Amino acid sequence: xxxxxxxxxxxxxxxxxxxxxxxxxxxxxxxxxxxxxxxxxxxxxxxxxxxxxxxxxxxxxxxxxxxxxxxxxxxxxxxxxxxxxxxxxxxxxxx
Numbered sequence: 593x594x595x596x597x598x599x600x601x602x603x604x605x606x607x608x609x610x611x612x613x614x615x616x617x618x619x620x621x622x623x624x625x626x627x628x629x630x631x632x633x634x635x636x637x638x639x640x641x642x643x644x645x646x647x648x649x650x651x652x653x654x655x656x657x658x659x660x661x662x663x664x665x666x667x668x669x670x671x672x673x674x675x676x677x678x679x680x681x682x683x684x685x686x687x
Contacts, residue, residue: 614650626652637668644671 614629623646624632626676631646633639639646647668648661 612649612656616650619644619646636671637664637672643675645675 611625614625614631615623616623616625618641620629622644626632631639633646633651635677637645637647637651645668647664649656650665653664655662686687
C-alpha cells in the first residue's frame, strides 16, 4: 500500500528484522571478508586460514535465520572434527 489507509490483520505472531552488524574485527587478519563484512567460507565452513572455521549469520550464507545458522554450525563442527582427526577430503587448502 502506498497510502495512509490502515487495515487490521489478525495474527498469531510477527517477526520483525531490525538489522544487524557483523563484528569480525577480531579475526579480520585471519579471514577474508566481503563488502558486507561477512566472513567468506567454502561449502564446508572453512575460512582461508587452515583450521579456522566460521558459521552462521556473520558468514556469506544467504539466509540469516536461526535454523540455517544452526545447520551451518553443525557443518562447521563436523568439518572441524574431521580436521582434528586428520581425515582428508573436507578441509580445503586455500594456499
